[in-house]
Amino acid sequence: MGKTVLDVSHVGMKFNLSKEKVDNIKEYVIKMLKKELHYNEFWALKDVSFKVKQGDRLGILGLNGAGKSTLLKVISGVFKPTEGNVTIDGKIVPLLELGAGFDRQYTGGENIFLYGTVLGYSREFLKEKYEEIVEFSGLGDFIDVPIKNYSSGMKARLGFSIATIVDPEILILDEVLSVGDRRFKKKSLKKIKSMMASDVTVLFVSHNTDQIREICNKAILLEHGKLIAKGEVNEVCDYYEKLIDEEYDIDDLPKSLRKKIKRKQ
Amino acid sequence: MGNVYIQKFISYRHLLAELVKKGIKLKYRRSYLGILWSLIEPLLTMAVLTVVFTKLLGKDAKGLKIPFALYILIGRLMFTYFSTGTKTAMRSIRANGSMIKKVYVPKYLYPLSSTLYTYVIFIISLIDLFAVAIIMGVKPSLYMFQAIIPLILIFFLTFGIGMILATVDVFFRDVEYIWDVVSMLIMYTSAIFYTTRRFEGTFMINIFKFNPLYRLIECFRDSLSGQPLHPYGMLYAALSCMAVVLLGFFLFYKKQDNFILHI
Numbered sequence: 234m235g236k237t238v239l240d241v242s243h244v245g246m247k248f249n250l251s252k253e254k255v256d257n258i259k260e261y262v263i264k265m266l267k268k269e270l271h272y273n274e275f276w277a278l279k280d281v282s283f284k285v286k287q288g289d290r291l292g293i294l295g296l297n298g299a300g301k302s303t304l305l306k307v308i309s310g311v312f313k314p315t316e317g318n319v320t321i322d323g324k325i326v327p328l329l330e331l332g333a334g335f336d337r338q339y340t341g342g343e344n345i346f347l348y349g350t351v352l353g354y355s356r357e358f359l360k361e362k363y364e365e366i367v368e369f370s371g372l373g374d375f376i377d378v379p380i381k382n383y384s385s386g387m388k389a390r391l392g393f394s395i396a397t398i399v400d401p402e403i404l405i406l407d408e409v410l411s412v413g414d415r416r417f418k419k420k421s422l423k424k425i426k427s428m429m430a431s432d433v434t435v436l437f438v439s440h441n442t443d444q445i446r447e448i449c450n451k452a453i454l455l456e457h458g459k460l461i462a463k464g465e466v467n468e469v470c471d472y473y474e475k476l477i478d479e480e481y482d483i484d485d486l487p488k489s490l491r492k493k494i495k496r497k498q
Numbered sequence: 499m500g501n502v503y504i505q506k507f508i509s510y511r512h513l514l515a516e517l518v519k520k521g522i523k524l525k526y527r528r529s530y531l532g533i534l535w536s537l538i539e540p541l542l543t544m545a546v547l548t549v550v551f552t553k554l555l556g557k558d559a560k561g562l563k564i565p566f567a568l569y570i571l572i573g574r575l576m577f578t579y580f581s582t583g584t585k586t587a588m589r590s591i592r593a594n595g596s597m598i599k600k601v602y603v604p605k606y607l608y609p610l611s612s613t614l615y616t617y618v619i620f621i622i623s624l625i626d627l628f629a630v631a632i633i634m635g636v637k638p639s640l641y642m643f644q645a646i647i648p649l650i651l652i653f654f655l656t657f658g659i660g661m662i663l664a665t666v667d668v669f670f671r672d673v674e675y676i677w678d679v680v681s682m683l684i685m686y687t688s689a690i691f692y693t694t695r696r697f698e699g700t701f702m703i704n705i706f707k708f709n710p711l712y713r714l715i716e717c718f719r720d721s722l723s724g725q726p727l728h729p730y731g732m733l734y735a736a737l738s739c740m741a742v743v744l745l746g747f748f749l750f751y752k753k754q755d756n757f758i759l760h761i
Contacts, residue, residue: 256671333596336520336524
């Protein structure tokens, strides 16, 4: 087996949900004096540990609010975990919310350089790949139009084309396979599959278990911020499907998948 | 430890360059004269201030070591840089909130690029200074090279204060309004369009001397008038700039992981 490229160990992420947002000094001081600065502690992730080996394709399952996106943000470095740590070996490309690094006033072409450098590519390299990116995005002459006039599909296409210009070692996909129109969807799926052929490690979040089964070989399942199952993709997917149909309770989890669970009754 | 940070900084230099370029490009997008405004605007305000304050100040405006117009231009250029630099740096974290929430980038790049792009515009506007100095017949001297020192220090002063303000601004928006008022106070204690001569010997002079920006502006004026720098004033300015940068880095570093929860 390959080396471990991603090691998530005992990661916890705590948010303080204050009931009202306090963002000015007056309110802060008043609330502090009245001792009303209450926060609701909320653990979006608690004690999540798993390892991913090179070439593994890990599906991440869970209902809305289970902590999937938080987990991906912790892995990609946007959030710093409250507890535990994440060790990554290799270049990571997060295809999360494509086009997040775009500037609205910039044209598509200028954004290639802006977003490209955000992802850590050099200007010379981007110049070299410019034509290829424009070509893949299929934007044609629109590349010289400010992004604020783009449709969301166009933005996502451009984002996808920039992010996938290099084969990364770790690829994070968050429902991006639903990007753009049918033709681009097909094209992007083909591109992702060709990347997978080249021993890239994939983290893939989706609600669609069919897609997960198709792409992944391993899977984990999150519920209320806790990792409740990890293992082979089919086993975890089967369990997840049953869980959704509410035939299963968490206690019926097959022994082979069961993790230590401390669940609030 | 330090090595890791330097390596990271080097790997993000392309992004820094891109952010600086973006700041300059977008500032002048859709204006016909574009970057030329950074040359025209200081000259116009210099003209207005010179006319008004030559009358108001009377004999105070004469007998300076450099022409009064040049005296005003130096003060105005340096204060404008300080003011716009700190303001854009202050808002930089909030302005780039959507990016910070989605992709990992070392966060200090935002206040740094804001201070840098306004600095580039400031350096370009120094062309005015040369032009006015030549027209006014200021004699060239080797002492003029001393001007590099206040030019470097003002960058650090602006960056340090920008980092402090950016950190506070994430948690308390009020600081944007407070800073407007404080900037005005700093402007009046920087002696931009008047001289401190009438305050000599009174307590008021200490307020000017306490203000590092005033010290930097004075250093610049001394260099252009062909005088050696005041060593004590220089030292005070340099130390206070360093202190501000250290405090800025410290605060920013302490609080940066919490930014994301508040933007």
